[in-house]
Amino acid sequence: MSANFKNTGFGSALRRFGMAGAIGLVLFVIGVTLFYSDSFQRLAAAVGTDVDLPDAPGAEVAQANRAAMHAASAAWAKDVQVAAPHIPVGIDGFFAPPTDDEIPDGPFGEAVLRGRDIFNNTPKFAAQYSGNSQSCVNCHLDAGRKVFSAPLWGAYPKYPMYRGKNKKVNTFQDRMHGCFTYSMNAPASPAGGPPPLGDQVYLDLEAYAFWLADGTPAGQTLPGAGYPKVAKTELGYDYERGAKVYAANCALCHSADGQGHIEAAGNVRFPPLWGPEAYNWGAGMARIDTATSFIKYNMPLSQGQTLTDQEAWDVASYINSFERPADPRQVGTLEDARQTFHKDEQSYYGKEVRGKIIGHGVSRTTVAAE
Ligand code: HEC
Numbered sequence: 001m002s003a004n005f006k007n008t009g010f011g012s013a014l015r016r017f018g019m020a021g022a023i024g025l026v027l028f029v030i031g032v033t034l035f036y037s038d039s040f041q042r043l044a045a046a047v048g049t050d051v052d053l054p055d056a057p058g059a060e061v062a063q064a065n066r067a068a069m070h071a072a073s074a075a076w077a078k079d080v081q082v083a084a085p086h087i088p089v090g091i092d093g094f095f096a097p098p099t100d101d102e103i104p105d106g107p108f109g110e111a112v113l114r115g116r117d118i119f120n121n122t123p124k125f126a127a128q129y130s131g132n133s134q135s136c137v138n139c140h141l142d143a144g145r146k147v148f149s150a151p152l153w154g155a156y157p158k159y160p161m162y163r164g165k166n167k168k169v170n171t172f173q174d175r176m177h178g179c180f181t182y183s184m185n186a187p188a189s190p191a192g193g194p195p196p197l198g199d200q201v202y203l204d205l206e207a208y209a210f211w212l213a214d215g216t217p218a219g220q221t222l223p224g225a226g227y228p229k230v231a232k233t234e235l236g237y238d239y240e241r242g243a244k245v246y247a248a249n250c251a252l253c254h255s256a257d258g259q260g261h262i263e264a265a266g267n268v269r270f271p272p273l274w275g276p277e278a279y280n281w282g283a284g285m286a287r288i289d290t291a292t293s294f295i296k297y298n299m300p301l302s303q304g305q306t307l308t309d310q311e312a313w314d315v316a317s318y319i320n321s322f323e324r325p326a327d328p329r330q331v332g333t334l335e336d337a338r339q340t341f342h343k344d345e346q347s348y349y350g351k352e353v354r355g356k357i358i359g360h361g362v363s364r365t366t367v368a369a370e
């Protein structure tokens, strides 16, 4: 009976109907998932559409956990015998930083807002100290909130901290001074260098980071902080293999020549990855291992952890196999600087690539002259 039923016109219409329903359901689920996902927001941001998004699922959980933390902190400050506050987490299990509507009114809130502006659009709000087309947010995604992209809430509680890079205990300002010097290429800025320690730019950025870190324990490195290391692969890295990974996964946004996309109004839609507008040779991102970590967990945009470790190593070596602004620490020959600053690192600084020693640096003026 059922075998015959299958062959009747009525049976196949029913099956088609069922099938259409199932496909519809799958599409609906995909649509809803996409709509709520980070990728949709990112995609919308990337194409420049302002979309009113409902609060992401889990936002209420994070908010409830934050409210509980605040209540417990206030009670505990009055009486240490009551239960201590918990670190507030979101549904992903990571620290839940405050949302923008928690920014308080008054002078502190204003400093937080200024810091957020500088962080998200450095060439506009800290123009004096900005020597390329990068903004802090290009490497510390989602306004310094995203896990695995050195979020500010993960960084702030760690300082002061000793750093091998400059062999001293670094304050949080010292740390930002470093990102201005190298990642923002401040030597090429109108001021000719990073903001001096104590500058209002640092005070505002510090207010923003302190505020984002509300609820974190001082001195701890929380899960999701920093850029996670990626294990070395058997094949090592190879920029020629990386060129193929780049063409297939990155060129769409950062363009085939690595110069990204800067709109007529000067807004950086996709940051340049090499050349005079990129981070300089002294930057953490110019090290192949650091770039591998960043890329593996954050790129292609909103598709972190989709490349294999091998692809991440290869493409990181590819983007770092081109000239970029000089290392500001270089005095004397390139080889001297390589020995002093780049000896034990995974970098092409002072090495031969495509038959040429690279690391000399390019600047806006040298490129214009060519
Ligand atoms: C080109 C990418 C890039 C840009 C732009 C950039 N940074 Fe960074 N930043 C990094 C990297 C990479 C590290 C980790 C450095 C390392 O491993 O040496 C880092 C580390 C940091 C840290 C310490 C993080 C931690 O967990 O200890 C802070 C704070 C920071 N950056 C702030 C800033 C600020 C503020 C700006 C803008 C003025 C900025 N960064 C711009 C790449 C960048």
Ligand code: HEC
Pocket (backbone or CB within 6 Å): 046, 134, 137, 138, 139, 141, 142, 245, 246, 249, 250, 251, 252, 253, 254, 269, 270, 271, 272, 273, 278, 279, 285, 291, 294, 295, 299, 300, 301, 307, 315, 316, 319
């Ligand atoms: C859909 C567009 C898109 C794709 C595809 C994409 N990126 Fe990005 N990338 C971005 C955007 C946008 C940023 C800045 C993030 C921000 O500001 O939120 C960025 C930032 C970066 C940075 C930060 C450093 C800097 O110089 O500013 C690196 C490195 C990077 N991407 C490498 C890659 C690599 C390698 C790939 C391919 C595996 C890739 N990206 C694919 C859009 C994209």
